[in-house]
Amino acid sequence: MDYQHIGITVLWTFLYGYIIVGAVDFGAGFFMLYAKIIKKDHIINELVSRYLNPVWEVTNVFLVFFFVGIVGFFPDTAYYFGTTLLIPASIALILLTIRGAFYAFETYGKDTKFQWVFLYGMTGLLIPASFSTVLTISEGGFIEKTKNGVSLDYFELLMSPYAWAVVFLSIVSVLYISSAFLTYYAHKADDKPAYELLRKWFMIWAGPMIVICQFVFLSLRQHNAEHFNTAVTHYWWLFGLSIVFFLIGFVLIWQRRNHGIAFIAIMIQFALAFFGYGISKMPYILYPYIDLNHAVVNDSMALALVIVFIAGLLLLVPSLVLLLRLFIFDADYVSGKRR
Structure with missing residues (x-):
């Protein structure tokens, strides 16, 4: 395996980590909003807050590593994606800023107003939807290259069944992954009311999850038959x-048993589908402009980047595991006895 394949594998792993950790975070925000609307926020708010407080600051580290790495390994991505994703990326950054502001008010404020909870909950769905534009555009057919540069065909993007399928997949995936983890977390905390509510939401979103995946495949056949x-x-x-x-x-969740194993199975489910999607797309990062075998930096730079990002992965993953052991899965913390 050469440098570019090692590099893209490491970067894809970072992106997968962001999908899992970010999905739990984004979905938790939406569930807080929905629970507040239906007057059940007293059931899950404490549980969700105990999860969010230790991890929200590290969620975006995975994303930063991915974007820095993809530009470092494959400089052409900065030209094509940087130009065409100016508006979607700007929207995503604004939404991330709003979420950061909510965390500040939640942590240091005495009272959380509904307006902030609403923005927090909705950004949890809009951020993954905006980021999904990157994967959509990478399938080709949306970028126009002329002598004046490259531009994104917004009309084609908005009219594409595949683009909307990916948007809905990103939203449903967030709610599915988050409800699965929070169900496990509520069970571990022995919080029966929260467990019953979150388990119910998981059962609701499991069906749409598998349906939208099939629809994405069908729309991909129409949009990019080669892939x-x-x-x-x-x-x-x-x-x-x-x-x-x-x-x-x-x-397992339906039978109310082995919730930890159930969530691990769901993580493996997404890993198989996500890496299957990535591998089947190779050698293209962006159809037909960026080829993995021709867009990589020189060997010396590629080797240095491989070493740095593997070291970053080996540092980040154990740090996250330690954070989970010290806070998220600590018996006293998860039960609310220690903060």
Whole structure:
């Protein structure tokens, strides 16, 4: 395996980490808003706050590593994506700023107003929707290259069934992953009212999760037949295993047992589907402009970046595990006895 393949594997791992950690964070915000609307915020707010307080500051570290790494390894991505994603990326940054402001008010303010909870909850859905634009555009067909540079065809993007399928997939995935983790967390905290409510929400979102995945595949066949054919011909087994782990996670939570194993199964489900998508797309990062084999930096720089980002991954993952052990999964902390 050469440097560019090692590099993209490490970066894809960072992005997967952000999807899992970020999804729990984003979904928790929406559930706080929804619970407040239906007058059940007293059931889950303490539980959600105990999770968010230790981890919200590290969530975006995965994302920063990915974007810095993708530009470092493949400089052409800065030209193509930097120009075309100016508006979507700006919207995402504004939304992230709003979330950061909520954390400040929640942490240091005496009272959290509904307006802030509303913004916090809605940004939890809008941020992944805006970031999903990157994956949509990478499938090709949306960027126009002329002698004056590159531009994004917004009309084509807004009219694309595939683009909307990916947007809905990002939103449903956030609610599905978050409800699964928080169900496990409520069970570990022995908080029965919160557990019953969150388990109910998980059961509601599990069905749409599997349906929207099928719709994304069908729309991909129409939008990028080459990628679709590669995925179903050579990597069908990864997506098949993903469905198996989906069923394992769903059945375990449905039967109210082994919630930790259930969430691990859901993480594996997403890992198989996410890496299957990435592998089947190779060698293109952006159809047809950025080819993995031709867009990489020189070997010396690539080697240095590989070392740095592998070291970053080896540092970040144990740090996150330590954070979880000290706070999230600590028996006294999870039960609310220690803050």
